[in-house]
Every structure is written in C-alpha cells, then in structure tokens.
Amino acid sequence: MSTILIKSATIINENKQFVSDLLVKEGLIERIDGQIDVKADQTINAEGLYLLPGCIDDQVHFREPGLTHKGDIHSESRAAVAGGITSFMEMPNTVPNTLTKELLEQKYEIAARNSLANYSFYMGASNDNLDEVLKTDIKNVCGIKVFMGSSTGNMLVDDPKALESIFAQSPMLIATHCEDEATIKSNLEHYKQLLGENIPVRLHPKIRSEEACYLSSSMAVDMAKKYNTRLHILHISTEKETSLFDNKTALKDKRITAEACIHHLWFSDQDYEAKGNFIKWNPAIKKASDRDAILKAVLNGRIDVIATDHAPHTLEEKSKSYLQAPSGGPLVQHALPAMLELYHHGKITLEQIAEKMAHNVAICFEIEKRGYIREGYWADLVLVDLNNPWNVNKDNLLYKCKWSPFEGSTFRSKVMHTLVSGNLAYSNGSLIEGKSGKRLNFNR
Structure with a gap:
C-alpha cells in the first residue's frame, strides 16, 4: 500500500493554522498528528512550507x-x-x-x-x-x-x-x-x-x-x-x-x-x-x-x-x-x-x-470527500513556499498557448508540491506523470 508522509507542515485548514505531520495512504489522508513516526514509501520535509487543500x-x-x-x-x-x-x-x-x-x-x-x-x-x-x-x-x-x-x-x-x-x-x-x-x-x-x-x-x-x-x-x-x-x-x-x-x-x-x-x-x-x-x-x-x-x-x-x-x-x-x-x-x-x-x-x-x-x-x-484537509478525505494537497520569489516568463509557462497575462510579474510564493488523489503529481518544478486524476463524485 503506497504511503506518503509529510513532515512539519504548517497546515491551513478550516480557519486554523497549525504545524503538523500528515500521512497519506492509498490516496486518502490517513492521519494528521503533531508527530507521526512511521516508515513511508516517500517522505516530504515540509518544514517552513504551508500545506493547503488543493x-x-x-x-x-x-x-x-x-x-x-x-x-x-x-x-x-x-x-x-x-x-x-x-x-x-x-x-x-x-x-x-x-x-x-x-x-x-x-x-x-x-x-x-x-x-x-x-x-x-x-x-x-x-x-x-x-x-x-x-x-x-x-x-x-x-x-x-x-x-x-x-x-x-x-x-x-x-x-x-x-x-x-x-x-x-x-x-x-x-x-x-x-x-x-x-x-x-x-x-x-x-x-x-x-x-x-x-x-x-x-x-x-x-x-x-x-x-x-x-x-x-x-x-x-x-x-x-x-x-x-x-x-x-x-x-x-x-x-x-x-x-x-x-x-x-x-x-x-x-x-x-x-x-x-x-x-x-x-x-x-x-x-x-x-x-x-x-x-x-x-x-x-x-x-x-x-x-x-x-x-x-x-x-x-x-x-x-x-x-x-x-x-x-x-x-x-x-x-x-x-x-x-x-x-x-x-x-x-x-x-x-x-x-x-x-x-x-x-x-x-x-x-x-x-x-x-x-x-x-x-x-x-456538494463534492464528496474533497476540499478539506481531513482524515478519510482524498489527499488533494498543495505545499507552498511563501518566500520563494519567481518571475513569470515564457520559459516556465505550461499552457499550450504559451502566453499569460501575468508575464513579467514576480510572485513571492511558489507551489513546491501538489498531491492529486494521494499521488505526488508535481514536485520542485517537475510534473510527475503516469497517474491520472479521478472523476469527482457529489453527495446529492
């Protein structure tokens, strides 16, 4: 069973901000705790980074x-x-x-x-x-x-x-x-x-x-x-x-x-x-x-x-x-x-x-099990560095059309890692392909 352990992230969720570890198992958020000591398939050191729901x-x-x-x-x-x-x-x-x-x-x-x-x-x-x-x-x-x-x-x-x-x-x-x-x-x-x-x-x-x-x-x-x-x-x-x-x-x-x-x-x-x-x-x-x-x-x-x-x-x-x-x-x-x-x-x-x-x-x-950092929810997560300035230019655009209204702008915050349904899909400037996202379901 695949696992990802995120260590020492500052979690932003449901109007709260706190430092915690988070364990992802088989696509879901298994555990949120101040200290999680388990061996995971992959560990992300998130000290100094902010973890938001995707x-x-x-x-x-x-x-x-x-x-x-x-x-x-x-x-x-x-x-x-x-x-x-x-x-x-x-x-x-x-x-x-x-x-x-x-x-x-x-x-x-x-x-x-x-x-x-x-x-x-x-x-x-x-x-x-x-x-x-x-x-x-x-x-x-x-x-x-x-x-x-x-x-x-x-x-x-x-x-x-x-x-x-x-x-x-x-x-x-x-x-x-x-x-x-x-x-x-x-x-x-x-x-x-x-x-x-x-x-x-x-x-x-x-x-x-x-x-x-x-x-x-x-x-x-x-x-x-x-x-x-x-x-x-x-x-x-x-x-x-x-x-x-x-x-x-x-x-x-x-x-x-x-x-x-x-x-x-x-x-x-x-x-x-x-x-x-x-x-x-x-x-x-x-x-x-x-x-x-x-x-x-x-x-x-x-x-x-x-x-x-x-x-x-x-x-x-x-x-x-x-x-x-x-x-x-x-x-x-x-x-x-x-x-x-x-x-x-x-x-x-x-x-x-x-x-x-x-x-x-x-x-x-009314989306099912998404939109929050909660145990039992899908691990749709984004880790950002709030103090890592970067400039928007054609070299780092991923749109097929290859332009942006933000070209020439400098943003102070950078996305460092993105998890989609528990899969690490983006990390340190690189996309990790091979796993597709999932169809959303609705509690209606």
Missing part, C-alpha cells in the same frame, strides 16, 4: 474536443496541477458543444486517460435540449451550464420559454454566464457608428457594460427565486451585482451563490493600455472600484468562491484587432500564486484563500 476550480475551458490548437485536457491539467489546482470543472462550449449525454461521457473518457487533475464536466443547455439536460446524473456531474449571454462558442440560450423550463426543471445546480445580449448589441452598434471597425479594447467594458451584467444576473436571481432553482452565477464583474447576493445564510443552505474570478480581482480598466486583448474577457474587466468591491464581497461572504475562467486562445488569435480577437485567457497555473500575492499585500488571509478556493467550492457543489 484548489478546486469550478470554471475552466480546456478546449477539448475540437479546439485543441488552443489547449487540451492533458496540457491544461498539467498547468493546473503545477499551480496547485487539484480538481477542475470544465465547460461545454467545446466542438461539438456538450449538449447530449453521449458527448458528455466522451469528455469524461478523455479525462480518465489524460488528466493529471481530478475532473468534472458541465452538461450544456441550449434552446432545445431539455430532454438531454434532464438525463444528467446528479451524483457524478458537477452541474448544468447556461449561457445567458453569448461568449466563445454559440451556446446562447435566448428563448424565454426554454430558459424558464431549464430553471423550473433542472435536477441540479445551474451555473450561468450572465450578460444581457440586447444591451451588448446596442452598445456595440453605438461604438461601430462612432469608430467603425477601429474600436479600441479599452471600450470593452463599455460594450459589455455594468448594465448588461446586472440586467442578466438580476433576471437569473429572480427566476431562481421563482422556481427555487439551485443557481450559481459565474464571474461577477461589477460592484452593482454584488448586492444581489446574501451573506446572512450559511453557505450550505444557500440556493443562490456566486463566483469571482482571478482576473476580476487583479486587473482593472487601467490595464487595457498595457495588456490590450490579453485581458479581454467576457464579462469585461471593469473599473478599479468594481475590482475592490468584488474582493470586499468575497471577504464578506456575498461571493462564495474564487475560480479562474481559464480560457486559452493562441497568440495569433489574441493579436488580432479588438473586434476579431476572442475573449478569454489562461490562468490555472497562476491563480493560487496571484491570490497568495494578495495575501502578501494584506488583502486576504491564507485561511480565506483555502476557504474560497477549496472549502466553499466543495460545499457549493
């Missing part, structure tokens, strides 16, 4: 099948593991769109062969696939994805009757992309009349505006309240939207939850001049006051989880003009280091990072 990213686009020139499940899961993300939930706007049970299972089969991280995949909703949506197994699929605003891939659900039926009948959590399509089209037409095809990227947050986000998010919240739907709104990008969410109810009892993404917590509209299309996301990065309000909502419990919306495109695609360049960018390798940088700036605690990037994701999605 991050669970509830929103990624790994581009397989159909768009593998941008990224694939193998390449992007490698980058995720190197960044301390041990589990991911991937979106259905691949090619073909994941709109049937058969297409969904094909993605699981690819991940079972090729993913270094644990995995789950969303079932996609469209205007006319409710019968397929209702076949989704709530025990081993993370949720249903509904695009209430168009983004990469044509999966917009814009038929009011179809939308109501999905909200009324969905057997499980619905995750929504919320931007009002009519508002976006009107704003875009306005700027096209003013500027023709030469619209600068700095106008992206004016086109995909606060109003577009709030109209759609508030509609989703109203519909969820009407039908008592389990609703999870993705990538909140405005201060105004944060007022839609509750921070009085315990997370386990919430029917409506929300997510913040790394780019909306880090960048602002002042960065478009330097970064251009490399920070073009949908919804758009907006004002510094929006960024600060989103962080405040994360800290006060209105926003429940932090994710990436990792969405790689090629350098060639992102180098096109504003109207031609797709939205999205790669983030999984740098999400945890970026949040640890905010910790160094005094903006968030280590305990809050563990809560928002692991504990709360497990609660929101």
Whole structure:
C-alpha cells in the first residue's frame, strides 16, 4: 500500500493554522498528528512550507474536443496541477458543444486517460435540449451550464420559454454566464457608428457594460427565486451585482451563490493600455472600484468562491484587432500564486484563500470527500513556499498557448508540491506523470 508522509507542515485548514505531520495512504489522508513516526514509501520535509487543500476550480475551458490548437485536457491539467489546482470543472462550449449525454461521457473518457487533475464536466443547455439536460446524473456531474449571454462558442440560450423550463426543471445546480445580449448589441452598434471597425479594447467594458451584467444576473436571481432553482452565477464583474447576493445564510443552505474570478480581482480598466486583448474577457474587466468591491464581497461572504475562467486562445488569435480577437485567457497555473500575492499585500488571509478556493467550492457543489484537509478525505494537497520569489516568463509557462497575462510579474510564493488523489503529481518544478486524476463524485 503506497504511503506518503509529510513532515512539519504548517497546515491551513478550516480557519486554523497549525504545524503538523500528515500521512497519506492509498490516496486518502490517513492521519494528521503533531508527530507521526512511521516508515513511508516517500517522505516530504515540509518544514517552513504551508500545506493547503488543493484548489478546486469550478470554471475552466480546456478546449477539448475540437479546439485543441488552443489547449487540451492533458496540457491544461498539467498547468493546473503545477499551480496547485487539484480538481477542475470544465465547460461545454467545446466542438461539438456538450449538449447530449453521449458527448458528455466522451469528455469524461478523455479525462480518465489524460488528466493529471481530478475532473468534472458541465452538461450544456441550449434552446432545445431539455430532454438531454434532464438525463444528467446528479451524483457524478458537477452541474448544468447556461449561457445567458453569448461568449466563445454559440451556446446562447435566448428563448424565454426554454430558459424558464431549464430553471423550473433542472435536477441540479445551474451555473450561468450572465450578460444581457440586447444591451451588448446596442452598445456595440453605438461604438461601430462612432469608430467603425477601429474600436479600441479599452471600450470593452463599455460594450459589455455594468448594465448588461446586472440586467442578466438580476433576471437569473429572480427566476431562481421563482422556481427555487439551485443557481450559481459565474464571474461577477461589477460592484452593482454584488448586492444581489446574501451573506446572512450559511453557505450550505444557500440556493443562490456566486463566483469571482482571478482576473476580476487583479486587473482593472487601467490595464487595457498595457495588456490590450490579453485581458479581454467576457464579462469585461471593469473599473478599479468594481475590482475592490468584488474582493470586499468575497471577504464578506456575498461571493462564495474564487475560480479562474481559464480560457486559452493562441497568440495569433489574441493579436488580432479588438473586434476579431476572442475573449478569454489562461490562468490555472497562476491563480493560487496571484491570490497568495494578495495575501502578501494584506488583502486576504491564507485561511480565506483555502476557504474560497477549496472549502466553499466543495460545499457549493456538494463534492464528496474533497476540499478539506481531513482524515478519510482524498489527499488533494498543495505545499507552498511563501518566500520563494519567481518571475513569470515564457520559459516556465505550461499552457499550450504559451502566453499569460501575468508575464513579467514576480510572485513571492511558489507551489513546491501538489498531491492529486494521494499521488505526488508535481514536485520542485517537475510534473510527475503516469497517474491520472479521478472523476469527482457529489453527495446529492
């Protein structure tokens, strides 16, 4: 039986910080104790390192099948593991769109062969696939994805009757992309009349505006309240939207939850001049006051989880003009280091990072035996050195697209080791391949 002993780690878990040993046996956390004296197959000296539960990213686009020139499940899961993300939930706007049970299972089969991280995949909703949506197994699929605003891939659900039926009948959590399509089209037409095809990227947050986000998010919240739907709104990008969410109810009892993404917590509209299309996301990065309000909502419990919306495109695609360049960018390798940088700036605690990037994701999605450092739970773990500065550059990027909006940045904290379902998958700068992650299961 394979065993890994982690010695003298500073464990960050469930709002506590303490030094302890931890024993992993057959993929599970066997024992957490101040002193464990057993002979293990492998021993990691973690003195001076911090042990956090592996991050669970509830929103990624790994581009397989159909768009593998941008990224694939193998390449992007490698980058995720190197960044301390041990589990991911991937979106259905691949090619073909994941709109049937058969297409969904094909993605699981690819991940079972090729993913270094644990995995789950969303079932996609469209205007006319409710019968397929209702076949989704709530025990081993993370949720249903509904695009209430168009983004990469044509999966917009814009038929009011179809939308109501999905909200009324969905057997499980619905995750929504919320931007009002009519508002976006009107704003875009306005700027096209003013500027023709030469619209600068700095106008992206004016086109995909606060109003577009709030109209759609508030509609989703109203519909969820009407039908008592389990609703999870993705990538909140405005201060105004944060007022839609509750921070009085315990997370386990919430029917409506929300997510913040790394780019909306880090960048602002002042960065478009330097970064251009490399920070073009949908919804758009907006004002510094929006960024600060989103962080405040994360800290006060209105926003429940932090994710990436990792969405790689090629350098060639992102180098096109504003109207031609797709939205999205790669983030999984740098999400945890970026949040640890905010910790160094005094903006968030280590305990809050563990809560928002692991504990709360497990609660929101009712994930079985993950998201915590607990005896009997799967050993999804990340060891970080909080004082080991490194520079993000092309030589250390693991994304298939080979670029990052963080290029040129220096992070003070470095991921040293990552365990996925008890297997050491990343250690001291090297990936250890050969063991695949596991399919996530859900206590529903």
